[in-house]
Amino acid sequence: MRRLLREPLGVFGLGLVILVVLSAVFADVVTQFDPNRISPRDRFMDPSTTNLLGTDQLGRDLFTRVLHGGRIALYVALVSTAISLAIGIVLGLIAGYGPRWLDNLMILIFDAMKSFPTVMLALALVTLFGPSLTAVMVVVILVNVPGYARIIRTQTIALKSSEFVTAAQSMGASTGRILRVHILPNVIGPIVILASMDIPVVIAIEAGMSFLGLGVRPPTPSWGSILNDGFANIRETPWIAIAGGVPIIITTLGFTFLGETLRDVFDPRLKGR
Amino acid sequence: MLVYATKRLGLAVVIVSVAMLLLFCMIYLIPGDPASVALGPRATDAMKEALRIRMGLDQPIWVQFWNFYSGAWTGDLGVEVLSERPVLTVVLEQLPFTLALIAGGITWSVALGIPLGCWAAVKRGSLADRFVGVVSVAVIAIPSFVIAIYALLIFAVTLRWLPAIGAGDPGDLGDQLIHLILPSLAVGLGWVGYIARMVRASMLEVLEASHIRTARAFGLPERQITYRYALSIAILPTVTLLGVGIGQMLSSAVFAEIVFARPGIGRLVFDAILTRNFPLVTGAVLVTTVLFVLLNLIADLIVGALDPRVRSSF
Numbered sequence: 023m024r025r026l027l028r029e030p031l032g033v034f035g036l037g038l039v040i041l042v043v044l045s046a047v048f049a050d051v052v053t054q055f056d057p058n059r060i061s062p063r064d065r066f067m068d069p070s071t072t073n074l075l076g077t078d079q080l081g082r083d084l085f086t087r088v089l090h091g092g093r094i095a096l097y098v099a100l101v102s103t104a105i106s107l108a109i110g111i112v113l114g115l116i117a118g119y120g121p122r123w124l125d126n127l128m129i130l131i132f133d134a135m136k137s138f139p140t141v142m143l144a145l146a147l148v149t150l151f152g153p154s155l156t157a158v159m160v161v162v163i164l165v166n167v168p169g170y171a172r173i174i175r176t177q178t179i180a181l182k183s184s185e186f187v188t189a190a191q192s193m194g195a196s197t198g199r200i201l202r203v204h205i206l207p208n209v210i211g212p213i214v215i216l217a218s219m220d221i222p223v224v225i226a227i228e229a230g231m232s233f234l235g236l237g238v239r240p241p242t243p244s245w246g247s248i249l250n251d252g253f254a255n256i257r258e259t260p261w262i263a264i265a266g267g268v269p270i271i272i273t274t275l276g277f278t279f280l281g282e283t284l285r286d287v288f289d290p291r292l293k294g295r
Numbered sequence: 296m297l298v299y300a301t302k303r304l305g306l307a308v309v310i311v312s313v314a315m316l317l318l319f320c321m322i323y324l325i326p327g328d329p330a331s332v333a334l335g336p337r338a339t340d341a342m343k344e345a346l347r348i349r350m351g352l353d354q355p356i357w358v359q360f361w362n363f364y365s366g367a368w369t370g371d372l373g374v375e376v377l378s379e380r381p382v383l384t385v386v387l388e389q390l391p392f393t394l395a396l397i398a399g400g401i402t403w404s405v406a407l408g409i410p411l412g413c414w415a416a417v418k419r420g421s422l423a424d425r426f427v428g429v430v431s432v433a434v435i436a437i438p439s440f441v442i443a444i445y446a447l448l449i450f451a452v453t454l455r456w457l458p459a460i461g462a463g464d465p466g467d468l469g470d471q472l473i474h475l476i477l478p479s480l481a482v483g484l485g486w487v488g489y490i491a492r493m494v495r496a497s498m499l500e501v502l503e504a505s506h507i508r509t510a511r512a513f514g515l516p517e518r519q520i521t522y523r524y525a526l527s528i529a530i531l532p533t534v535t536l537l538g539v540g541i542g543q544m545l546s547s548a549v550f551a552e553i554v555f556a557r558p559g560i561g562r563l564v565f566d567a568i569l570t571r572n573f574p575l576v577t578g579a580v581l582v583t584t585v586l587f588v589l590l591n592l593i594a595d596l597i598v599g600a601l602d603p604r605v606r607s608s609f
Contacts, residue, residue, distance in 0.1 A: 031429065134313035137588050141546035142564065142580045147321070149568045149576050226438035230550065233440055234565065253444055253554065260448055267441045278436035 025287045032283030038276025042269070046092035055083040057090040058241040069261055084265045087243035092269060094155075094244045098228045099221045102159040106166035107217050111210070113167065114174025115201050119182060125175070132168035140165050140227070148236040158237045162224050170213060177209040215288060219281035222274035229270050245270050299599050299606040307592045314584050315367060318577065319360050372578035375567075382578035385563070390582070392559040395471075396551060397544045399479025401537060404486035409533070411487065412494025413526055419499065427495070431488035439547035443481035443554040450477055460556040478551040485547070486540050493536050497529040504528075531601060538594025542587040 026032045045052060060082060077083055117128040144161040151157040181187055181204075190200050231237035232246025233253075240247060245266055252263025354362075366372065372382035415427035434442075451459035463474035501507065502525050510520045549561025556562075560579055567575040599606045 130309065130313055131317070134310050134317055137310055137314050137542070137584050137591075138318075138580065139542050139545040139583050139587055141549045141561070142583050145549070145564050145568055146318070146576050146580045149571070149573060150321075222436050230438060230440055233550075234553065236568070249441070249444060256444070256448060257452055260452065263444055263448060267445060270441050271437050274436040274438065275433055278432055282432055 026283055029283045029287070031279050032287070035276050035279025035281075035283060038272055039280055042092055042273050042276060043096065045089050046096050049086070049089035049093060052089060053083065053086040055086040057082065057086045057243045060241075082241075084248065084262060087248055088245070088265055088269050091243040091245040091248060092273070094238055094242065095225050095228055095269075095273065098155065098158055098162070099224045102162040103166070103217050103221060103224055105159070106163045107170060107213065109163065110167045110170025111174050111206070111213065114171040114209075115178055115205065117171060118175040118178025119197070119201060119205070128171070129175070132172055135164065135168045141230070144227070144231055144236065145234075148231070153231075153236045153239060155238055158228050158231050161231070162227055165227070166217075166220060166224075170217065173213055173216065174209050177212075178205055181205050181208055211288075215281070215285050219278070219285065221281070222277040225270070225273055225277070296600065296606060300596055303592060303595055303599070307588050311585055311588050312364075314588075315364055315581065316360070318580060318584075319363055367581060372581065373574045375572050375575040375578075382574050383582075385575065386560065386579050386582045389558055389560050389563045390586075392557060393545070393548050393552070393561065395475060396479055396482055396548045396557070396559060397541060399475045400482030400486065400544045400547070401541075403480055403483030404490050404540075405533075405537075408487040408490025409494050409526075409530065412491035413498060413521070413529075415491065415495045416498030416502065416529075417521055424495075427491055431491045433488070434484050435488035437485070439481050439485055440550035440554065442484050443478070443551050446477050446481055447554055474555075474557070478548075478555045478557060481551045481554070482544050482547045486537075486544070489536060489540065490533055493532055494526075494529055497532050498525060501525045501529045531598065534594050534601075535598050538591045541590045545583055545587065 026036070113128065117125045140161075143164060144157075147161055147164075148157050151160070187200060187204055190204050195204075228237055229244065229246035229249065232244040233250045235247070235250060237246060238244040247266075249263060249266030249270070252260070252266050256263050370383050372386070374380060375382050375385055411427050411431070415424045418424050447459055450457050457477050458474050461474060463471035465471075502521075507520060507525055510524050515524075545560075548559060549565065551557070552559040552561040553565055560583060564576055564579045567573075567579070
């Protein structure tokens with residue numbers, strides 16, 4: 023932790039992340055407006071002391087919507103990253119420790135899944151599912167799981183033939199126990215760091231799909247949908263687009279700078295991935 | 296080389312086949328019937344049934360998969376729902392626009408990324424190196440659609456330097472290129488970061504190599520060593536990186552096409568979703584997947600041709 027604080031970039035990233043998390047958690051305290059209350063008389067108001075970022079095409083306070091949008095972004099990022107991690111770890115352990123044919127089959131499926139361009143996969147799924155927060159999370163999980171599982175698999179294979187695993191096997195430990203007690207603790211550290219570095223990517227997927235109108239449904243505020251409102255009125259009221267984009271930039275930069283520094287501090291071996 | 300190329304091609308075919316199987320399973324397993332999705336909520340049961348038979352959805356699943364699979368390999372992706380034109384024709388019409396956009400993105404990323412990475416490696420540890428490092432991470436992190444919108448806002452709406460929408464006059468190459476500048480910047484900017492980092496890392500490695508030391512010992516000018524002997528080798532991994540990058544650029548291209556109102560595959564799929572034109576969506580996803588696997592294959596073959604070590608380890 024002290025080494026993290028010695029890196030100026032890490033401190034900067036940490037600061038941005040804390041700012042985003044606090045403003046999402048205390049959104050109700052910071053502003054008194056209702057993010058979804060429509061008031062047609064206040065449409066397209068310029069930024070002022072009452073409406074820090076102005077209002078959108080339905081007269082909703084943009085600053086409030088930006089803060090509440092942070093909740094959606096962080097919620098999607100944390101929940102879907104956690105789910106992808108859990109699935110990826112289990113599949114990776116199975117592929118790495120299981121029989122050879124199963125390993126080959128799973129690797130083939132992972133590679134095939136990675137060959138779909140992300141947005142194309144998202145678009146295809148949304149056509150069937152209909153736009154929703156769940157659709158966004160399914161896309162994130164489908165995009166993340168193959169990568170995580172591959173990393174866990176490689177590490178599991180390396181550990182499988184190590185002496186302490188052979189010793190546990192010869193003492194009659196069950197496969198479940200070996201995986202849980204001997205392999206999992208050794209593989210989980212690096213993957214959690216890598217997954218935390220994917221958080222900005224997940225936030226970008228959520229914002230991107232909401233920007234296309236394929237993610238969070240209106241009137242729920244999301245940075246992507248604010249950006250889309252701004253894009254629709256970009257010539258007359260450019261501040262809406264600016265208000266939607268800046269939080270996305272702040273959050274992705276914050277998490278990335280923090281993640282890069284954490285990785286270098288905790289696990290220099292992962293550098294350059 | 297021939298053995299390597301054949302093996303690599305075989306793997307590509309297998310991966311595309313599995314991808315098709317996955318795509319088919321997704322369509323089949325997800326609740327919701329493509330026929331009712333295509334017709335919308337007001338369709339009668341008789342209409343749905345008729346379309347289902349026309350789309351072959353009344354047949355057993357393995358027959359459906361075989362039709363889909365064998366059709367796809369022979370280029371028959373079915374007909375789209377609205378105009379009843381073959382899906383492949385419609386997709387191939389739009390493909391050149393997307394490819395031009397990606398080529399533009401690669402141009403931007405190579406033109407900016409290689410000099411930046413090279414500069415950082417030569418000035419290793421300096422302020423310039425740190426600066427390039429931070430900028431690389433930053434452009435990788437910021438999503439391409441945010442870059443697209445801000446580029447539109449700054450250069451097209453506020454400064455009015457460049458056109459905001461469309462792909463330009465079809466007969467006028469210059470006009471088309473001008474229309475390509477901003478969208479391809481949005482597609483390629485993130486990759487400036489990846490390429491700069493990659494070139495920096497491999498430059499540092501190459502600069503330690505013995506042939507560089509020999510060149511120094513012969514007293515060649517440092518400039519010549521850097522650009523002629525080190526950079527020409529350090530650039531190699533970038534080819535593989537670009538092969539992978541094209542898949543992500545395809546994703547960014549979807550956003551760039553929508554923000555800048557350009558024709559292309561992304562726009563096509565997006566519009567197809569709004570009109571619930573399902574065969575078109577599947578067809579376009581399949582074509583882009585094949586394209587991605589193909590470009591990866593080409594990148595691997597180029598690297599294999601240039602570097603014998605890759606061939607033998609496959």
